[in-house]
Amino acid sequence: MAAIVEVENLTKTYKGGFTALGGVSLAIERGEILALLGPNGAGKTTLISALCGITTPSGGQARIGGHDIARDWRKARHLVGLVPQEVALEPFEKVINTVRFSRGLFGKGRDDALVERVLRQLSLWDKRHARTRELSGGMKRRVLIAKALCHEPQVLFLDEPTAGVDVELRRDMWEVVRGLKESGVTIILTTHYIEEAEAMADRVAVINGGEILLVEDKAALMRRMGRKTLRIDLACPVTEVPEALAGYDLERIEDGAALLYHYDTRGDGTGITRLLQALAREGLSLRDIETRQSSLEEIFVDLVREGAA
Numbered sequence: 001m002a003a004i005v006e007v008e009n010l011t012k013t014y015k016g017g018f019t020a021l022g023g024v025s026l027a028i029e030r031g032e033i034l035a036l037l038g039p040n041g042a043g044k045t046t047l048i049s050a051l052c053g054i055t056t057p058s059g060g061q062a063r064i065g066g067h068d069i070a071r072d073w074r075k076a077r078h079l080v081g082l083v084p085q086e087v088a089l090e091p092f093e094k095v096i097n098t099v100r101f102s103r104g105l106f107g108k109g110r111d112d113a114l115v116e117r118v119l120r121q122l123s124l125w126d127k128r129h130a131r132t133r134e135l136s137g138g139m140k141r142r143v144l145i146a147k148a149l150c151h152e153p154q155v156l157f158l159d160e161p162t163a164g165v166d167v168e169l170r171r172d173m174w175e176v177v178r179g180l181k182e183s184g185v186t187i188i189l190t191t192h193y194i195e196e197a198e199a200m201a202d203r204v205a206v207i208n209g210g211e212i213l214l215v216e217d218k219a220a221l222m223r224r225m226g227r228k229t230l231r232i233d234l235a236c237p238v239t240e241v242p243e244a245l246a247g248y249d250l251e252r253i254e255d256g257a258a259l260l261y262h263y264d265t266r267g268d269g270t271g272i273t274r275l276l277q278a279l280a281r282e283g284l285s286l287r288d289i290e291t292r293q294s295s296l297e298e299i300f301v302d303l304v305r306e307g308a309a
């Protein structure tokens with residue numbers, strides 16, 4: 001089955017001559033959540049804006065649901081919903097009207113049942129008669145999502161959906177996004193919160209300097225790139241790592257109450273057995289041991305650093 005979003009060698013050079021996208025190619029499958037990660041200025045918003053018809057690309061091609069975003073822009077635009085980074089709402093308008101109005105902008109007739117379903121899905125039904133200026137920041141963001149959904153798009157672009165939102169609300173938002181995926185919407189989100197990508201994405205694309213560094217299944221990426229850390233809690237703290245253990249590159253933490261050992265799961269052996277034997281030989285008793293997989297954040301930082309090198 002063809003991907004719902006197909007991007008081929010898309011470029012964007014802004015008027016001043018700055019190239020924000022240097023030839024991006026990407027295929028997004030129907031029904032997936034793709035997280036687009038990248039540092040500030042990487043080109044995430046430019047890419048999304050180009051796909052949503054807000055910015056005109058300088059070169060390359062893209063199709064949404066098979067419709068070329070340049071030649072067939074109207075059909076392509078109907079298939080996408082965009083939740084912009086900045087919250088811009090008519091302050092005195094009631095929630096329900098602002099959502100209805102957005103549907104009208106796409107030339108679609110009034111559909112109260114649909115608007116009700118969308119508002120309920122976003123837990124905004126009780127607030128439907130509130131003026132948007134009376135809402136909390138998290139609610140305003142949900143109104144933006146409702147506006148983006150009310151013309152029944154198949155692809156939803158969320159540009160930093162939880163920027164500046166507190167941890168609890170962020171988790172609520174993740175639930176909302178998962179619910180949208182279950183209802184069949186394909187989701188592309190940009191985020192600076194890597195734990196957000198870790199929690200939600202099926203695949204992760206990393207962009208830096210207008211180039212896609214990789215696109216990969218999140219779980220596979222974490223398995224492939226991930227390193228593990230063994231945390232060793234000692235029965236008695238050590239003031240320094242014993243000389244005999246120097247070859248293990250151990251990190252002493254919490255005033256010597258614990259040691260960290262980083263190892264690569266891709267290698268032949270982890271070295272854990274030898275390390276534990278060496279600890280015993282040194283007379284160090286262990287209180288507890290624990291392993292931890294490196295996070296997507298660590299992988300991301302490594303990738304962007306390598307890409308910039």
Ligand SMILES: Nc1ncnc2c1ncn2[C@@H]1O[C@H](COP(=O)(O)OP(=O)(O)OP(=O)(O)O)[C@@H](O)[C@H]1O
Binds near residue numbers: 018019042043045046
């Ligand atoms: N209208 C414009 N004119 C000129 N340069 C622009 C314009 N819009 C964006 N840029 C530049 O293009 C680059 C990419 O910007 P973009 O907003 O796409 O990045 P981003 O990855 O979304 O960043 P952030 O995470 O900070 O939102 C930046 O260097 C930015 O300054």
